[in-house]
Amino acid sequence: MDKKSPPVCNYEGSDYQQSFWDMGGRAYEDAAEAIALKRLLPSGGKFMLELGAGAGRNTPRYQQYGRVALVDYSRTQLEQARDRLGESGRYVFVAADVYHLPFVANRFDGATMIRTLHHMADPNLALGETARVIAHQGVFILEFANKRNLKSMLRHLLGKQSWSPYTQEPVEFATLNFDFHPQAVRQYLRRAGFEIEKQLTVSHFRVGFLKRWVPTGVLVMLDSLLQWTGRWIQVSPSVFTRCVAKKESQAAPDDALFQCPVCGTRLSGMGKDLTCESCGRVWEYSDGIYDFRISPPNEA
Numbered sequence: 224m225d226k227k228s229p230p231v232c233n234y235e236g237s238d239y240q241q242s243f244w245d246m247g248g249r250a251y252e253d254a255a256e257a258i259a260l261k262r263l264l265p266s267g268g269k270f271m272l273e274l275g276a277g278a279g280r281n282t283p284r285y286q287q288y289g290r291v292a293l294v295d296y297s298r299t300q301l302e303q304a305r306d307r308l309g310e311s312g313r314y315v316f317v318a319a320d321v322y323h324l325p326f327v328a329n330r331f332d333g334a335t336m337i338r339t340l341h342h343m344a345d346p347n348l349a350l351g352e353t354a355r356v357i358a359h360q361g362v363f364i365l366e367f368a369n370k371r372n373l374k375s376m377l378r379h380l381l382g383k384q385s386w387s388p389y390t391q392e393p394v395e396f397a398t399l400n401f402d403f404h405p406q407a408v409r410q411y412l413r414r415a416g417f418e419i420e421k422q423l424t425v426s427h428f429r430v431g432f433l434k435r436w437v438p439t440g441v442l443v444m445l446d447s448l449l450q451w452t453g454r455w456i457q458v459s460p461s462v463f464t465r466c467v468a469k470k471e472s473q474a475a476p477d478d479a480l481f482q483c484p485v486c487g488t489r490l491s492g493m494g495k496d497l498t499c500e501s502c503g504r505v506w507e508y509s510d511g512i513y514d515f516r517i518s519p520p521n522e523a
């Protein structure tokens with residue numbers, strides 16, 4: 224691995240989908256995110272890229288796209304996604320690093336990154352690489368964890384939190400877990416070449432006692448009403464942003480998909496190991512998953 228490449232948060236072998244979502248009491252957050260996505264997704268598209276797809280929790284929400292490429296650094300998360308979604312021509316499962324995407328430039332007409340910027344030590348690099356593979360006018364939906372949320376502002380005011388929610392730098396509250404300032408994220412996006420179209424604030428009521436005492440449906444309805452306020456102010460723990468890529472270059476031809484993540488040479492073929500003609504690396508394909516990780520961690 225390139226020495227300068229940022230570290231990756233390792234989900235290999237993690238039961239994140241079961242423990243955090245299925246059994247974790249997060250029906251409210253999941254439903255609030257589904258509403259935000261519905262509001263932001265375009266009505267149709269050809270080929271979408273889902274970055275940090277995890278176990279594919281959101282993938283069924285992308286029906287308006289003809290195909291979806293799911294990227295995650297963890298092969299075991301992708302195995303869960305594959306088992307949940309099934310193997311078909313509609314899905315391409317790709318183990319890869321957001322910082323080194325194995326796709327040709329301008330390939331996708333849409334992309335999402337949900338709960339994944341959260342793990343990016345270098346958000347500019349991650350969003351720059353994302354922008355590279357999205358074609359002109361492609362729609363990118365980014366979710367990020369907001370450091371300037373009501374709870375953190377209150378804790379700061381009461382002296383219970385040393386870091387300021389108001390400053391632009393990300394806060395790493397646990398190793399490789401970052402919350403971002405909304406204004407800083409808008410800057411990263413513009414720097415990467417995106418034009419911001421809409422912002423929705425999400426999960427306003429992510430508070431233990433509210434979730435215990437107020438019916439989930441009521442919280443979801445109230446959240447749905449408040450999401451529109453994200454256009455003016457963002458003080459919820461989660462923010463969804465819809466952007467459009469602005470490019471001079473043409474969309475990639477339909478038959479081009481992969482490139483070597485090490486040297487950038489285009490790779491041809493699908494459904495088999497792919498050998499790079501320039502640097503000689505062999506990128507494995509097995510059990511329906513392409514593996515483009517430059518130095519994969521030990522599988523759990």
Ligand SMILES: C[S@@+](CC[C@H](N)C(=O)[O-])C[C@H]1O[C@@H](n2cnc3c(N)ncnc32)[C@H](O)[C@@H]1O
Pocket residue numbers: 231232233234235239274275276277278279280281294295296297300319320321322336337338339342
């Ligand atoms: C919190 S989970 C979110 C999964 C899914 N988007 C969801 O909302 O259910 C974050 C995911 O990002 C992946 N991830 C973290 N860093 C990554 C990187 N550098 N490249 C690719 N995937 C990464 C992890 O493996 C994990 O599956």
Ligand SMILES: [Zn+2]
Pocket residue numbers: 483484485486487488499500501502503504
């Ligand atoms: Zn190569």
